[in-house]
Amino acid sequence: MALVKVLVSNLFAGAGFQKLEAGQVYDVDDSVAEKWLAQGKAEKATEKKGEKLTFEVATPSAPVSTDTSVLQSKLDDALEQLKTAQDAVEAKDKEHADALEQLKTAHATELAAANDRADKAEAALTAATKKDK
Template sequence: MALVEITAGNVFAGANLRKLEVGAVVEVDDATAERWKATGKAKDTDKKKGEKLFGELLAPAALSNDLIAQLAAVTKDRDDSLEQVTKLTEQAASDKIAFDEQLAAVTKRAEEAEAALAEATKKAK
């Protein structure tokens, strides 16, 4: 579990998905804390206390082994999906760069052709 301070106004969490206010200090699982920090929604805090989110819900004593296994599988799937989204986003960014370079080259060639046509038309008159 990690204590984090909310830095963004668009964070919803807890069993009822309530909105967390900017500056609120909450205790969440490590994976959630890392994800929120990576996206700029939260930062580490030096405060000693914070509101527990998900704490009672995820207490191992309250869950059966089957539910714990299901939760672990869903969490792994979520993490894998987030990793895939990140990879695809990076691939799309590099593809866009390559496309922009090709578009610039074709545009330059078209502009040169138009200039040559204008010059030829001018000479023909």
């Protein structure tokens, strides 16, 4: 560890990127001190104590498994379930389309019968009206 006195006002360091004050003495790692000295951002301090800065490194995440067969089998199962669900949806769609077509046919038959009755009633009314005159 090395004691350095910060010379610049825009220097940030540490795990939380805290702003370092110009003129203050800090106790930093030797490699960091060398960089700051070389860049002219700090000078070696002769004081006995300074604020200690710690530089934290994030720990790596858990290693990714190289065995992809389990993942692939899960993916295959999910794909199979998706295909089954799509087939079921298509079957339901066809069933609904058939039912709708039957309803349309039944409605058309009822409408034709009602129109026929209305035409016959109108013709009878016209005939009755002519007889009365």
